[in-house]
Amino acid sequence: MTPGDRRLAPRREPRQVRAELTRERVLTAAAQVFAEYGYAAGTTNRIAERARMSIGSLYQYFPNKDAILAELLVRHIDRGSWTGAEELDMTPGSLEGVIRSLVRDAIDNHRDDPQLLQIMIEVAPVSSDLIEAIDRHGKARVSQVREVFARHPDVQVKDLDMAAELVVGTLEMNTHKLMATLHPDQVERLETELGRV
Numbered sequence: 717m718t719p720g721d722r723r724l725a726p727r728r729e730p731r732q733v734r735a736e737l738t739r740e741r742v743l744t745a746a747a748q749v750f751a752e753y754g755y756a757a758g759t760t761n762r763i764a765e766r767a768r769m770s771i772g773s774l775y776q777y778f779p780n781k782d783a784i785l786a787e788l789l790v791r792h793i794d795r796g797s798w799t800g801a802e803e804l805d806m807t808p809g810s811l812e813g814v815i816r817s818l819v820r821d822a823i824d825n826h827r828d829d830p831q832l833l834q835i836m837i838e839v840a841p842v843s844s845d846l847i848e849a850i851d852r853h854g855k856a857r858v859s860q861v862r863e864v865f866a867r868h869p870d871v872q873v874k875d876l877d878m879a880a881e882l883v884v885g886t887l888e889m890n891t892h893k894l895m896a897t898l899h900p901d902q903v904e905r906l907e908t909e910l911g912r913v
Contacts, residue, residue: 738769738773739777741768741769742763742764742774742777742784743784743787743788743791745763745764745766746758746763746766746767746781746784746788747788747832748766749763749766750785750831750832750835751831751832751835752831754835755785755835755838755839758781760774760775760778760784763781763784782841785835785836785839785840785841786840786841786843786845786846788832788840789840789846789849790843790846790849792836793846793849793853794849794852794853795825801817801818801863801864804817804864806867806868806869807869809870810868810870811868811870811871814864814868815883816907818861818864818883819891819906819907820907822887822888822891823891823895823906825891826892826895826896827895830895830896833892833896834896834897838896854884857884857888858877858880858881858884859880861880861883861884862876862877862879865879865880891903891906
């Protein structure tokens with residue numbers, strides 16, 4: 717573990733339910749504080765106050781606010797999977813609906829808190845856990861899209877791997893960009909237009 721990774725690593729991993737709940741309370745409070753005050757003014761003191769705990773207790777779990785933000789970002793990445801992929805209409809002529817489902821799912825995964833998403837994109841520190849989460853999520857999402865493309869009768873591309881990479885990359889980049897810049901009208905257009913491609 718590099719010195720930078722140590723600075724971003726949580727101090728202790730909870731082993732008991734109570735400790736895990738406390739850690740969750742810190743992360744929930746941090747998400748609220750960062751969204752409300754911004755990252756610079758979202759201090760560990762404010763986070764501890766919002767979590768209804770002492771600053772010393774907070775520091776038992778995280779060494780600083782960078783580590784908290786890094787953990788929030790890893791969790792954000794890990795929760796994003798195409799939840800409706802198993803219930804898709806795979807009949808001929810339904811590809812536009814399949815793509816719309818993929819786009820809608822990506823948008824829904826980013827709808828929770830656009831202010832926090834913007835902070836995560838702009839200032840989140842890069843850690844080995846984050847790089848690993850991005851890689852893990854990217855591979856899983858591309859694999860899922862590739863499998864759907866392989867089964868759908870309307871997909872005619874020869875290189876399914878590249879097609880899935882392009883679709884997922886385009887979708888992730890544009891969804892993050894639009895959701896983090898708070899343009900809800902463009903989000904609806906993204907869903908409509910990507911579905912027609």
